Amino acid sequence: MYGLCILFGILILCRAYENIALEKQVYQRYPYAYIKMANLTSADKAVDGLKSNLSVWGGQCVMSGNYKQTATWWVNLTSILSIHHITIYYRTGNVAWGPENHYADRFLGFSLYVSNTTDKLEGTLCYKDTEFNRSTIPAVFNTTCPLHGQYVIYYNERLDWVTYPQEYSKYAYNEICELEVFGCPEPGYYGVNCSTPCPDPNCRYCHIETGACQGCKPGYQGHRCEECEFATYGDQCQETCGQCQDLTKCHYKNGTCLTGCRAGYHGALCKTISKRVDSCTDQLGFYITLGLLCGCLLLNGFCIAYIVILRQSRSQRSQKNQSELPTIKSIARETEANADYQELGETDQDKTLYKALQYTN
Known part of the structure; x- marks a missing residue:
């Protein structure tokens, strides 16, 4: 305006x-x-x-x-x-x-x-x-x-x-x-015409009339916009540094590890677990899963074997019992034989009675 x-x-x-x-x-x-x-x-x-x-x-x-x-x-x-x-x-x-x-x-x-x-x-x-x-x-x-x-x-x-x-x-x-x-249409300035830069070069927002800092740039904190303390970085120093090899070399603005990462981590911020560590974890999980699967298969095999043996045992007992029992045909033959013997017996009795009557006459 x-x-x-x-x-x-x-x-x-x-x-x-x-x-x-x-x-x-x-x-x-x-x-x-x-x-x-x-x-x-x-x-x-x-x-x-x-x-x-x-x-x-x-x-x-x-x-x-x-x-x-x-x-x-x-x-x-x-x-x-x-x-x-x-x-x-x-x-x-x-x-x-x-x-x-x-x-x-x-x-x-x-x-x-x-x-x-x-x-x-x-x-x-x-x-x-x-x-x-x-x-x-x-x-x-x-x-x-x-x-x-x-x-x-x-x-x-x-x-x-x-x-x-x-x-x-x-x-x-x-x-x-x-x-x-x-x-002011742009941050970092103050004054009636918004043309005066904030006095502190590390200040992000300053009071529009007095220029007093109201918010620091990333990597700084406090009223005087001082650098972040040990192992912290970013906006208002609220971020924590990753697995840096030397935490004193963690960049206070963006968290970059300037001397590299500790073993097992990689990336600019040293917050990503390395693939080698990941692969070990993956292998451990694989073997655990494989062991559980083999155990389940083995258990199923025992169950199936038990069922087969149980069924065979029952079948053998059933066959033995059936062999000991008389068949319908054998029972019928014995019945017919007994009937024949009975008829012969009755015939002999008739002959004996006939002879006795003859002697009497």
Whole structure:
């Protein structure tokens, strides 16, 4: 952004903080449900640079869904940048702003967060309204917020279990006509015209007004951006060095082991197990699996042999029992023989009786 400045009585063009939210990616959690008005009320209306018509019909304002307990809208600045101040143009309906305007109570109680993610709880609270009422809240709100971050998050809530001031609306809304984030478009600079490099060369982000470091480059930490301590490296020195042969030679910025890896590891960071170690582990696993498989096969063989022997034993006993039992034919022959002997016996008895009768006569 450029503005007019006066230097020694001469009117010149000078650079000021830029609106780094202009036409950037945006999101709102609960869009207005009426689909035919989607083009008039979408989330991107808050960063289109238009704020001359603050009613829904002007197509320059965001509308959120009705009857919601929370309202969330954010803009992605595309990278972590230094912020100076934030300005909000709220929906007025193009009528006089004040206690009689029924949009004022929807604005009350809002919060602004600056975060490196879309989660407001991982960021820093820039502003929380606890002082305004329907008569005092401005339709155009401005707050200084000297922070750095990638996301600016607008949030409001009307939770069932919370008691709010009587003037607050029943439900939460994010009816923003324009949200402007003024700051430096590139990291590592500060000052009104964002042209002064941060004083500490190891500083990644510095206070946009004073130049005090607010975040170090990878490999440095602390307010003075000192090198990482022993065996640590990276962003805020939160990474741990790998299996370096000499941990004192672990690079504090990227974790590279400058003198190589300990035995069994390889790679620039010495965090990858070598193939030789992997192969030994693989062989051990192979032999364990092979042993289990052989054991299962052996057990199955014993089971099959036992079943075969058991069946053969039963078959032999059955054959022996059958050989000892008389057959049907033998039983029939014996029965016929007995019948013949019986008939002969009866015939002999008849002959004896006949002879006895003859002698008697």
